[in-house]
Amino acid sequence: MRYAMAVDTKKCVGCSDCVVACQTENNVPIGFCRDWVVEVTDGTYPQLEIELRSERCNHCANAPCVRCCPTGASHIVEGGIVLVKPNKCIGCGACIASCPYDARYPHPKGYVDKCTFCIHRVKEGMKPACVAVCPTKCMYFGDLDDPNSEVSVILKKRKSKTLIPEAGTQPQLYFLI
């Protein structure tokens, strides 16, 4: 099983609903976020292009954060989801420094926090909160090993990219372009 997410940059309007839905679903404290939206504008008026990307932890198959964690608090569970055990985390910050996507942050309580792909929902057969709330339905989630999953189907149909694959992390957050 290999969970992955695809975000359609052509449909995303950058409303950031994914961010606030994550905040209320996962009790992310005010002032912090596990996901965020990036807007890239290219060109000169009036020849312009915008790309909008809802970003979060890439749940990398080759996760530097898990490698560098000194206690094993950062770990990978079935389906490739990268998680942090708060009671094993010493808050050294190594994983935060190791993430080329800056997807982790120190929770005010001390441990490091990040996107969990809403594993608690996924286990119940639901989609992650950001995917479920998105008004443009621009996010797709599922198991890449299942050729019929939403995410497999859309990735087959559309051209996609990942962010900085050259960092060698094998990210599992895809952007449809």
Next chain:
Amino acid sequence: MATRRQFIRISAMGAGAVMAGAAGIRLLGSGLTDGQKATLAALTGRTPTYCEVCFWKCAGWVYRDEKGSIKKIIGNSEDQNCNGRFCPRGTGGVGMYHDEDRLRKPLIRTDDRGTQSFREATWEEAFDYIAEKIKVISAEHGPECIALFTHGSGGKYFSTLLRALGSPHIAAPSYAQCRGPREVAFQATFGEALDSPEPLDIRDTKCLVLIGSHLGENMHNGQVQEMSDAIDKGATIITVDPRFSTAAGKSKYWLPIKPATDLALLLAWINVIISEELYDKPYVEKYTYGFEYLKEHVKNMTPEWAYGITTIDPTVIRETAREMANAAPAVIVHPGRHVTWYGDDTQRLRAVAILNALLGSWGRRGGFFRTETFALPEPPHPAYPTPKRTWRTEFPDLYKLADTVLANGVCDATVPDPSRNCKFQAWIVNGTNLMETLPNQENTLKAIQALQLLVVVDTMPMEITGWADVVLPECTYLERYDDLRVGPHRKPQIALRSPAAEPSYDTKPAFYMARELAKRLGVIEYFPFEKMEDQLDWQLKQVGSSLDEMKKIGVKTFDRTADDLYFYPDENVEFYTATGKIELYSTALEGAGFDPMPKYTAHEEPPAGFYRLNYGRAPMHTFSRTSNNPNLTDLMDENSVWVNPRVAKEWGLSTGQYVHLVNQDGKRSEFPIKVRVTERIRWDSVYMVHGFGHQEKKLRRCYGKGASDTNLITKVLVDPLMGGTGMRGNFVTFVTDLAGEEVVS
């Protein structure tokens, strides 16, 4: 005769009932007290609501955490407005409840207006105070001199109160400051206003034309969702905007129009569609009136003519007109929502309506569908007394086509003026921050200073509360019942709002406030039910449901009375216009002494060194209402002024730098605003998101952050047809020297 399927269903229900009974017995035997059981149920349950963060009113479910505190709000999948998906503001609605800056107790003024001198009062005191004043004002000046400004569900009850007292003056800034011109234009053309949510069949459209509508930045939930569906289906999007909006980024064609020239483009499109005979001939012939007049009228309004005005390449104008015609009738020239721009807005929206009529999109799949609204019986009450006079008498020959009370009209009529005899003496303001809503703040303040009574009902200490005599703290929508939502849509639906928590602090629902005042003012018979839930239950039982049922389902969908979402082929449609047809040539406008067909007039252009002030929305905020919401300020806590790199170079501006803006009348922004140098804006205008630059210190999270566009809108271009307040005729320049000024950040 029961079919086998029905039989199975009945059996299953029987089994279910037995099981529920068994569960009940187990629960009884488990030794929990009734109180404990109630708590348990409350903790695990979810309560239905519909959103109050904007006017879209999406229906959803409120969930609580283990401690019983409100945790999250999720859309109700049965709801047509949201399809189970809330927008960021709706999802962040929890912040409205948790905001610690909320109004907590009734307040009564102790000193001059605008000095922030209040004392806390009990509800009894506050009600007695208001009732006493209203009695005196009614006796001296007549009840007509009491006005209500409302932009919220609670307005309903104050509206009942006012009408019961004999005042017709219920004004909503959503009309003359927002969509009024559109409603008048569509009324004049199709005999019907568009209302909210607009009946746009975007999900099935093949071509969506956005002209000045920045869908995606304004999170009109259902429309944003359907635009996304349309993108999936490969629809063509054409966006006309001087700014490279988010929607422009998703468009096949972006027309970077020179600001204030939209009407010329619309007329040129009409010209191409008529001269190239691209219009829906049978439709135009069968349903419209005045085609020949129109043809003659637009004869010379060629793309070449428009090019000189709009700076849009004539070939692009032709190409886009053909795209629309190819997609017709599954094409929508979007009517927009906030359309009060240049004072000729009704005429511009008439052109939009005419274009849609020529393309035959009204009443067609992928165009405009026919809505149906559920008919819900009102609670029984005596007839309202007939008012003796209205605001209109104060404006003879003005705004003849306004079909509702103008907020700015009431405001103007409140300002002491020897030529007017009905001065308004009392305002009740519910859920609208008039200081940020009405342009020309000075005028608003003049009106307020002339009042004998200003009552403000709000959940937050917005600027307007600082000017009130009495502030009534309303509980948020998450803590109260309100009327059922019965908005128009593809199918008739009703949605329930029920409290997910007890009102925090010493706050109360508007229903309670209005009823208490009605009691004191002797009009209690207009509020036959003591509790909102009793009224809801009564209403629901009239239509075969109940409050209990609605608490379980939140939204109830009914069948349409007829299968008429779109026109039938060759259907004989009677339009509610004087001619019974779609009026390309408007007899109503002609009758009122206005141009029956839209004409382009040039608007003032920015003087040297000045830039047109354009403003708009961010998807995570609703007006100035949400700028203190903790969850939403987390997404955006100040606005910035967008500046084209060419302009930035000229002024030596760089991204992140703070500047002041000063408008053509020398009005300076109260607070500095951050510069965003971006290619997304034209060199002749600047842009900012509306709703920031709050001046009320009690709004601790947003005080002093960013600048307020309303503050800089001192010049108002009034639409002579219906009194709409055009706000896009203001120009600003930069002051880069902040001279040691402290920036709140």
Next chain:
Amino acid sequence: MNEELIISGRENLMVDPQLHIWHWPIPLYLFLGGLAAGVLFFAALYYLLGKEEQYRAAVRRVPFIAPVALVLGLAALFYDLNHKAFFWQLYTTIRIQSPMSWGAWTLLVITTASFIWCALHIREFFPRWDWKYKWLKDIEVFFNKNKKPLAWVILIFAIITGVYTGILLSAFNARPLWNTSVLGPLFLASGLSAGAASIVLASKNREERLLFTKIDLIILGTELFLIVHMFMGFLASTQVQQEAAQLFLGGPYTMVFWIFVVVLGIIIPGVLDLMELWGKHIPALIPGVLVLMGSFAFRFVFVFAGQVSRWLY
């Protein structure tokens, strides 16, 4: 124009607008660790070379810096942890791929060894020292008998510690400035030069001072070579590493790096060392303090600038 913005207001503390998860305690800790490693390395080396009597300062006296530096360093590290109550979790596992993990274990070993080494030489400072308890005396006897194996342990772990402070950073490919294998040797060299400088500062023996001045000079030269090597590597590498190098080549860290680290921390003390060797009398204090300050500044600059270097946004 290319404009890249986070539009959802991300302001995660210590991550935005640019990474700042590690504050002053971390470079302090890296410096103290490097210094301890340098000091212990020379102590063990010259002991094993049989030069204990000849280079008393290096073998017996200066190592007393090590346990103090290590304890202070660990205290600084602990201070910068965000979830302090769970500190002990470090010692419930060994994770070979995590420099932080094996570094923690290494520090445990070297700190313990440094205490023992100092205990063996305590009479250097307190000639009449008495351990009072028999079991302590037994331990002293045991390690005196096994001083050679102990020295070997110290020698090896000192090198590991010195390299580790660099590898800790270079293992992060997310921070292009750190992500160079030169960093390990460079940090080791910097630690050794700090160690050598401390010995020069502490020694009263001219022969010893001259030896360590020579050593210091060689190490400073090596450092300079490694720095040039590092920049060549960056500039010949990917875009992000070129950008990272720009932090020191015109970017915000240019002045502090070239002035404090290179000129004041390497070149000037190197020249002074050279002059000393040519017979000009230079007060030992000046090059010694400059080298220590340079070594300290080097870690500060690298930890801070490295956090600014990035792949995205």
